[in-house]
Amino acid sequence: MIVRIFVTLVLWIAIATPGVAADEPAAAAARQLGRGINVLGYDGLWDGGVDAPFRFRNFRRIRDAGFQHVRINFHAYRYMNAEGIVDPVVLAALDDAVTATIAAGLIPVIDEHNSDECVTDVPRCKVLLVAFWQQIANRYRGKYPSAIFEILNEPGAPMTFAAWNEIVSAVLATIRSVDRTRMVIVAALNSQEPEDLQALQLPQDDRRIILTVHYYKPFNFTHQGAPWIPNGTKAGQSWGSRTDIAALTRDFAAINRWAKAQRRPVYLGEFGVYEAAGTAERARYMSAIVRAAEHLNWPWAAWQFDHDFAIFDTDRDRWHAPLLKALIGTP
Numbered sequence: 001m002i003v004r005i006f007v008t009l010v011l012w013i014a015i016a017t018p019g020v021a022a023d024e025p026a027a028a029a030a031r032q033l034g035r036g037i038n039v040l041g042y043d044g045l046w047d048g049g050v051d052a053p054f055r056f057r058n059f060r061r062i063r064d065a066g067f068q069h070v071r072i073n074f075h076a077y078r079y080m081n082a083e084g085i086v087d088p089v090v091l092a093a094l095d096d097a098v099t100a101t102i103a104a105g106l107i108p109v110i111d112e113h114n115s116d117e118c119v120t121d122v123p124r125c126k127v128l129l130v131a132f133w134q135q136i137a138n139r140y141r142g143k144y145p146s147a148i149f150e151i152l153n154e155p156g157a158p159m160t161f162a163a164w165n166e167i168v169s170a171v172l173a174t175i176r177s178v179d180r181t182r183m184v185i186v187a188a189l190n191s192q193e194p195e196d197l198q199a200l201q202l203p204q205d206d207r208r209i210i211l212t213v214h215y216y217k218p219f220n221f222t223h224q225g226a227p228w229i230p231n232g233t234k235a236g237q238s239w240g241s242r243t244d245i246a247a248l249t250r251d252f253a254a255i256n257r258w259a260k261a262q263r264r265p266v267y268l269g270e271f272g273v274y275e276a277a278g279t280a281e282r283a284r285y286m287s288a289i290v291r292a293a294e295h296l297n298w299p300w301a302a303w304q305f306d307h308d309f310a311i312f313d314t315d316r317d318r319w320h321a322p323l324l325k326a327l328i329g330t331p
Contacts (some may be wrong), residue, residue: 006194025208029148029183033107033299034068035290041073042307045093053307053314056096059104062305065319066247066328069107070291071269072300074099074131074155077085077114082105084131091139098144109185110136111269118152119159125152125183126167130174137178148183149175150269154193156190156212164189172203185210185267197258211262214303215269215289217247222285225276226308234277235291239285252292268293268327277312283326290327302327 039062040046043054062070072094079090094110101108112132114188116189118125129152140147141278151171155164168186175184186209188200201210216222218239225235259266271289273282303309 007078009125025181026183026210026266030210030267030299031206031297032068033148033267034145034264036069036071036107036299037062037067037311038071038111038301038304039306040097041075041204041304045097046075046079048089050238056100057307059100059106059220059313063105067106067326068134069109069299069301070305071109071111071150072101073111073113075113077117078088079130080128080131081168085129085134086132091135094171095139098147102144102146102198108144109150109269110147111153113153115152115154115156119156122163123165123312125159126170129171133171134174134178136258137182140182141179145147145181148185148210148277149196150185150187150212153269153316154186154190155187159189161189161196161292165199165201167198168202168253169243172206176206181208183208183210183214187212187214187269197255198261200262201265207263210267211259211264212267212269215251215268216271217251218244221281222271222278224274226274235278237277238281241290245288248292249289252296266296266298268298269299270303272309274308279320279322286323287326 008138029199039058040054042047043056059070074094076086078092079087081087098108098110112129114125114128118129133149136149151168155167172184172186175182186200186202188197188211197211197213200211220233221237221239222235223229224233226232255266268289271286273285275282277285290300302311306314310320311327312319
């Protein structure tokens with residue numbers, strides 16, 4: 001997960017919202033996604049690790065807890081050579097993760113997560129994204145039909161709306177040249193203003209696209225005490241007042257209006273609270289986010305299984321029970 005101080009509202013892809021025909025492919029795919037969690041973003045698996053720290057048995061544990069999908073965070077750029085070819089050993093590790101996900105009864109969302117690199121060098125980002133998705137589309141053509149491709153995590157400033165639309169168009173054309181039926185998740189450019197979502201331009205005749213958003217507002221609450229935020233808010237912030245709930249309701253309503261105008265489903269791909277907030281505060285916030293998303297029929301994926309913002313306690317090899325209950329409603 002990469003979240004910038006000036007960016008707290010992010011956009012992505014996946015479920016049925018009012019205004020989307022129930023029989024459209026994207027709407028059906030979104031309904032199947034349901035509840036999810038982010039995994040493997042900073043795992044040793046990609047660098048040759050074997051079954052640690054994330055253990056493949058956890059896919060079944062995630063399914064048994066009541067989740068329907070996982071969002072696999074894959075930083076492909078660090079494993080690409082000068083010609084843009086991804087290390088075959090790392091691609092084999094991705095195959096293993098996708099296979100294990102499906103075997104556990106979960107839907108895999110393959111998320112290209114190199115947003116930092118993309119906003120610092122937009123032309124190179126376009127080249128590498130096209131190269132990456134060309135390889136993935138060819139590799140998975142006719143395989144893993146439930147797997148969903150997410151073009152890029154949190155595209156943001158200083159990338160412009162025009163530059164992002166150009167990248168999206170190029171990547172979609174690349175995927176569709178190989179696979180015309182694959183579900184694809186697309187984000188709008190990061191912004192604090194829901195109205196900016198309208199700048200995203202998508203081909204109207206491609207009905208296998210899911211929109212995606214991330215939500216970390218208010219930032220001074222969700223990222224309180226985070227050591228990587230310069231001059232960030234100290235721990236001890238609370239959330240849950242009428243004003244807080246009203247702000248959440250307004251933001252989600254604005255996103256929903258955008259989705260209706262696009263006639264596409266919405267996927268809430270990330271949300272969460274850093275550990276410094278304390279378990280009770282984290283649970284209160286996440287429960288409210290989940291209930292609001294599900295009220296609008298949005299599928300969602302919590303950030304994240306392990307590492308920071310963790311829902312699972314890897315030291316004790318068990319869920320943080322209050323957080324799991326907040327998400328799923330189970331003890």
